Amino acid sequence: MDARHDASSNIKLLDSFYRIFLILALVFLCIGVPFVFYRKLVTAILTSAQVVIILSLWRLSRSGKPELSLKLFASFMWVLLVGLIFFGLPPITVATAVAIAMMLCIVTSIQLGTLFIATYMLAWGSYIVLSKLGLAPEPYFINRPAVSWFIAAFAAWLVLVPLPGLVRSLRKANSLQRATIEATADGILVVSGGKVEICNRRFIDMWRIPPAALAPDSDDVLLNTVIDQVEDAQAFLAKVQYLYEHPDMSSNDIVRLKDGRIFERNSLPQRLDGKVVGRVWSFSDITASKRAEEELRIVATAFESQEAIMITDAEQVILRVNHAFIDNTGYDAHEAVGKTASTLLRSDRHDDAFYTAVQHAIQRTSGWQGEVWCRRKNGDIFPNWTTVTAVKGNEGQTTHYVFTQTDITSRKSAEEEIRHLAFYDPLTQLPNRRLLMDRLRQGLAASARSGHEGALMFIDLDNFKILNDTLGHDNGDALLRQVAERLPWSVRNCDTIARLGGDEFVVMLEDLSANPAEAAIQAEAVGEKIIAALNQPYHLVGHQYHCTPSIGVALFGAPMNSVEEVMKRADLAMYEAKAAGRNCLRFFDPEMQSVVTAHAQLEEELRQALDLEEFRLFYQPQVDDAGRLTGAEALVRWQHPQRGLVGPLEFIPLSEQTAIILPLGRWVLEAACKQLVAWAGVAGTAHLTVAVNVSARQFRERDFVAQVKAVLDKTGAKPQRLKLELTESILLDDVEDVITKMTQLRAHGVGFSLDDFGTGYSSLSYLRRLPLDQLKIDRSFVRDVLTNPHDAAIVRTIVGLGKNLDMKVIAEGVETEVQWRFLQELGCHAYQGYFFGRPVPISEFGRASDQRYAAGAA
Numbered sequence: 001m002d003a004r005h006d007a008s009s010n011i012k013l014l015d016s017f018y019r020i021f022l023i024l025a026l027v028f029l030c031i032g033v034p035f036v037f038y039r040k041l042v043t044a045i046l047t048s049a050q051v052v053i054i055l056s057l058w059r060l061s062r063s064g065k066p067e068l069s070l071k072l073f074a075s076f077m078w079v080l081l082v083g084l085i086f087f088g089l090p091p092i093t094v095a096t097a098v099a100i101a102m103m104l105c106i107v108t109s110i111q112l113g114t115l116f117i118a119t120y121m122l123a124w125g126s127y128i129v130l131s132k133l134g135l136a137p138e139p140y141f142i143n144r145p146a147v148s149w150f151i152a153a154f155a156a157w158l159v160l161v162p163l164p165g166l167v168r169s170l171r172k173a174n175s176l177q178r179a180t181i182e183a184t185a186d187g188i189l190v191v192s193g194g195k196v197e198i199c200n201r202r203f204i205d206m207w208r209i210p211p212a213a214l215a216p217d218s219d220d221v222l223l224n225t226v227i228d229q230v231e232d233a234q235a236f237l238a239k240v241q242y243l244y245e246h247p248d249m250s251s252n253d254i255v256r257l258k259d260g261r262i263f264e265r266n267s268l269p270q271r272l273d274g275k276v277v278g279r280v281w282s283f284s285d286i287t288a289s290k291r292a293e294e295e296l297r298i299v300a301t302a303f304e305s306q307e308a309i310m311i312t313d314a315e316q317v318i319l320r321v322n323h324a325f326i327d328n329t330g331y332d333a334h335e336a337v338g339k340t341a342s343t344l345l346r347s348d349r350h351d352d353a354f355y356t357a358v359q360h361a362i363q364r365t366s367g368w369q370g371e372v373w374c375r376r377k378n379g380d381i382f383p384n385w386t387t388v389t390a391v392k393g394n395e396g397q398t399t400h401y402v403f404t405q406t407d408i409t410s411r412k413s414a415e416e417e418i419r420h421l422a423f424y425d426p427l428t429q430l431p432n433r434r435l436l437m438d439r440l441r442q443g444l445a446a447s448a449r450s451g452h453e454g455a456l457m458f459i460d461l462d463n464f465k466i467l468n469d470t471l472g473h474d475n476g477d478a479l480l481r482q483v484a485e486r487l488p489w490s491v492r493n494c495d496t497i498a499r500l501g502g503d504e505f506v507v508m509l510e511d512l513s514a515n516p517a518e519a520a521i522q523a524e525a526v527g528e529k530i531i532a533a534l535n536q537p538y539h540l541v542g543h544q545y546h547c548t549p550s551i552g553v554a555l556f557g558a559p560m561n562s563v564e565e566v567m568k569r570a571d572l573a574m575y576e577a578k579a580a581g582r583n584c585l586r587f588f589d590p591e592m593q594s595v596v597t598a599h600a601q602l603e604e605e606l607r608q609a610l611d612l613e614e615f616r617l618f619y620q621p622q623v624d625d626a627g628r629l630t631g632a633e634a635l636v637r638w639q640h641p642q643r644g645l646v647g648p649l650e651f652i653p654l655s656e657q658t659a660i661i662l663p664l665g666r667w668v669l670e671a672a673c674k675q676l677v678a679w680a681g682v683a684g685t686a687h688l689t690v691a692v693n694v695s696a697r698q699f700r701e702r703d704f705v706a707q708v709k710a711v712l713d714k715t716g717a718k719p720q721r722l723k724l725e726l727t728e729s730i731l732l733d734d735v736e737d738v739i740t741k742m743t744q745l746r747a748h749g750v751g752f753s754l755d756d757f758g759t760g761y762s763s764l765s766y767l768r769r770l771p772l773d774q775l776k777i778d779r780s781f782v783r784d785v786l787t788n789p790h791d792a793a794i795v796r797t798i799v800g801l802g803k804n805l806d807m808k809v810i811a812e813g814v815e816t817e818v819q820w821r822f823l824q825e826l827g828c829h830a831y832q833g834y835f836f837g838r839p840v841p842i843s844e845f846g847r848a849s850d851q852r853y854a855a856g857a858a
């Protein structure tokens with residue numbers, strides 16, 4: 001303890017004071033006792049009795065009961081003095097009695113002292129009054145100095161009797177105060193009159209007070225040291241100032257230090273006899289508790305988070321739940337607390353084995369997380385993402401469990417939605433290609449295991465594109481939905497029905513006979529049922545529509561089948577069905593495989609042929625009504641090194657499938673334009689046009705218009721002499737784009753002819769919007785025009801249509817003069833066919849056409 005005025009110095013003073021008086025008292029007794037023995041025996045006995053009493057009191061005070069000793073002494077003195085007063089008291093005795101009274105006041109109690117003095121004064125006053133009235137007895141001890149001396153010594157000695165006890169108790173109180181003030185965890189500072197009275201070591205440590213700051217004269221330096229450290233010096237000082245101005249006030253506040261510590265400051269006035277004599281300041285470092293409080297606040301906030309939290313004891317009896325838990329489960333806190341988690345929330349979605357496994361996991365790893373289906377109060381079952389954490393005690397034993405739960409109902413349905421979108425066709429809700437491939441993979445594996453055959457059926461709707469174009473996409477979609485509804489009629493639940501896209505559906509049959517022939521029969525039966533189901537009329541908005549399917553079937557079961565292989569086989573078989581006239585079913589047979597292989601080989605050869613420039617352009621004459629040569633159609637040939645001259649029907653379809661048509665088409669266009677330029681240089685051929693076939697894939701190229709213009713620019717051919725022959729299949733694509741491209745090229749001077757007209761499904765509305773110059777009647781109508789009145793009628797209609805639309809009409813495939821004449825009669829304007837000339841190399845073109853011209857003109 002540090003103090004400007006140490007209380008123990010007062011006690012020391014009192015102690016020395018007592019010793020001096022003790023010595024003096026003994027001296028008095030030593031002198032008084034011989035007097036007593038010399039004078040009178042009775043007096044000596046009385047004195048001895050007094051000494052015995054005093055010694056008893058002395059022992060009493062020394063034995064740790066100074067107050068009792070003092071009280072007995074006071075009573076004794078009171079009796080003695082009151083008695084003595086009436087026998088007359090010497091002045092020294094009076095003085096001693098007053099001193100004793102004062103001592104009693106201080107040491108025992110004010111009341112006792114006051115009573116003593118009052119009694120004494122009353123007795124003394126009565127004696128004076130009685131003596132004035134002449135009624136007072138003669139003082140017995142007057143003129144008996146020895147006795148007076150003795151009484152005085154005895155009284156003095158008596159006064160000092162309690163002093164050792166008093167001193168000891170003062171010292172004890174002082175040491176207690178010192179120990180207490182040092183033992184407290186708070187920093188204590190006592191100031192009085194602007195000076196530091198006491199401060200403890202804790203205070204010095206807390207405030208890091210340098211020794212110089214503890215100046216005895218003023219607390220200014222100390223105050224400055226403290227102020228330097230606090231965050232808000234102004235507020236701190238204001239509070240100090242306020243308390244100085246209001247000494248009666250107590251205060252309690254928080255002081256934040258610059259270094260982050262937080263002190264709680266208490267201030268109490270120090271009172272003495274009800275009067276404020278100083279102020280006690282105590283400071284507790286509450287940094288840790290404040291932090292803990294903050295942490296508790298964070299924990300409390302976290303507890304009331306979005307996630308449902310449930311705290312249980314080690315037996316999983318619920319102790320606490322948060323609001324999210326209440327919202328999540330529907331149970332109020334009082335309904336949940338006291339129950340076990342499993343009785344409250346367990347659903348029958350999981351079996352006992354699941355819960356046992358979870359318990360084991362928690363015991364093993366002190367935690368677990370996963371999906372748990374729980375039951376709400378209203379009985380609803382819902383999925384929760386649950387995390388269980390074991391809380392461990394000091395000895396490592398589990399004391400509590402914290403369960404956090406997130407309701408993942410919406411997440412699960414979103415996942416389900418995503419899964420559905422990823423694996424199901426949004427239009428028909430059937431599995432899509434991805435899911436089909438997966439199921440097919442599983443089906444192949446199962447089939448390989450069981451030895452049973454499976455069958456994959458590719459179903460393509462015949463002429464679906466026509467429906468789409470003519471009746472609109474909404475009706476197209478409606479038809480597809482109805483097909484999807486009908487397909488399950490013909491298959492078992494375990495079979496898979498999928499939509500690959502467009503009008504392509506797939507049915508996968510599993511677990512057919514182990515015998516391939518029997519399996520084929522089973523598959524065929526299902527296929528026939530499907531055909532029958534899909535042949536039934538469809539109810540579309542405002543229409544009753546008829547649609548047929550073409551079905552390709554591939555059996556799978558042999559271990560060597562891969563998913564891709566089976567798909568390819570079924571696809572090929574489906575094309576076979578189409579080729580066989582549609583609305584029928586075809587099986588993939590091994591011969592088809594050789595076609596596939598041959599295709600692959602041809603593809604490679606075509607690529608090489610392009611590099612080796614093995615393609616040739618043949619020209620077939622086109623003539624007018626009078627048989628005069630007007631131009632030619634450029635037809636490509638492949639000069640194969642081994643196979644000789646190969647016709648386009650053998651390689652154009654594959655070229656279209658593999659994109660080889662793009663470079664090949666550019667080559668044809670360029671060669672034809674070069675020929676135009678060559679013709680332009682000769683007077684007799686300058687008027688000739690050239691018709692170039694453009695495949696749909698070529699035309700679909702984004703920069704097709706630019707490509708054509710570039711070739712015209714490069715070769716210098718006149719656009720007006722170039723005629724692009726398009727097939728109706730280009731109209732299956734984006735018609736607006738087709739019109740835009742045609743219009744752009746038409747504006748440049750390029751003409752267009754619609755090839756194979758009559759075989760496709762051009763809608764008249766489109767036809768009107770296309771900037772066409774010419775319709776080309778397909779040679780299939782020309783072939784039988786003379787014999788088949790139906791074909792003749794078609795030709796007549798096309799000619800009429802051409803007139804209406806202001807388009808020329810050219811008939812191709814004219815092989816005989818009779819046909820020519822008949823076509824002339826029907827109103828045709830232009831002709832192409834073997835009758836006028838076959839497709840020939842350019843070297844032979846002029847000659848052949850001259851002859852034919854002559855023949856035609858004749």
Ligand SMILES: Nc1nc2c(ncn2[C@@H]2O[C@@H]3COP(=O)(O)O[C@H]4[C@@H](O)[C@H](n5cnc6c(=O)[nH]c(N)nc65)O[C@@H]4COP(=O)(O)O[C@H]3[C@H]2O)c(=O)[nH]1
Pocket residue numbers: 620634635636647648649652665668693694695725755756779812813814815832833834835839
């Ligand atoms: N029976 C008979 N046939 C006749 C007669 N007159 C002409 N032909 C044949 O009819 C086809 C007319 O060509 P296409 O309809 O454009 O049909 C063409 C065309 O679609 C395609 N093609 C030919 N060259 C090209 C080309 O450079 N590019 C594109 N994309 N396709 C081409 O190949 C198809 C077949 O061409 P080719 O075999 O040259 O067959 C030619 C021609 O030889 C006749 O009086 N009787």
